[in-house]
Amino acid sequence: MPRLFAPVIASLLGLAVAAAIVLTGDPATAKTSYDSAYGFERTWNAAIRMVRVDMGFKVTEKDDTTGYLLFDYKSAEGGSKTTSGSLEFIRSKEPDAPVRVVVQLPQMPRYHEQMMVDTLTKKMRAEYGEPPPRRPGGSGTGARDAGVDSSDQN
Numbered sequence: 085m086p087r088l089f090a091p092v093i094a095s096l097l098g099l100a101v102a103a104a105i106v107l108t109g110d111p112a113t114a115k116t117s118y119d120s121a122y123g124f125e126r127t128w129n130a131a132i133r134m135v136r137v138d139m140g141f142k143v144t145e146k147d148d149t150t151g152y153l154l155f156d157y158k159s160a161e162g163g164s165k166t167t168s169g170s171l172e173f174i175r176s177k178e179p180d181a182p183v184r185v186v187v188q189l190p191q192m193p194r195y196h197e198q199m200m201v202d203t204l205t206k207k208m209r210a211e212y213g214e215p216p217p218r219r220p221g222g223s224g225t226g227a228r229d230a231g232v233d234s235s236d237q238n
Contacts, residue, residue: 116197119182121215122208124151124175127183130207131171134200138207141169151175157189159196167191169200180218 120127128148135141135155145154151173156166167189174184185204187197208215 115186115188116194116201117184117186118201118205119184120204120208121182121218122212124173124183126212127185127204127208128173130211131173131185131204134204134207135171138203142166144168157192157196159192171200182218 122130128151131153132143132146135153136143141158142156143153144156146152153171153173155169155171157169158164158166168191169187169189172184172186172188174186176182176184185201187200189196189200
């Protein structure tokens, strides 16, 4: 009889180990980003309107100086349950460089973050038109190559 229980015990032990690995793993830290060529002010304003007005989420904290927005996310498939979400706006040191918008919904599958990025992208185009073109060279300073020094020409 003890030999009959050995495979059952081994299987249960294997399932317990697998469950322990799954349950003690690091939480998902997925995030989705979008580079907005519309500048900080336009991107910030459109994102606030999208979250508060278009999606109807409660904004719990915001700071346009440091560039973050915290809100309560509510999925149509999740019923009345809310989870925390955030938008981060990262400015570049270059004046004409795009603003990076990072969406994080840690308790939701990644496609929810992607849906918010897609919605913001469409909103920006609808409200502001095509994104402004970046200047060649990307420095935004207007500096150009001086070319050949005239004293070198004979």
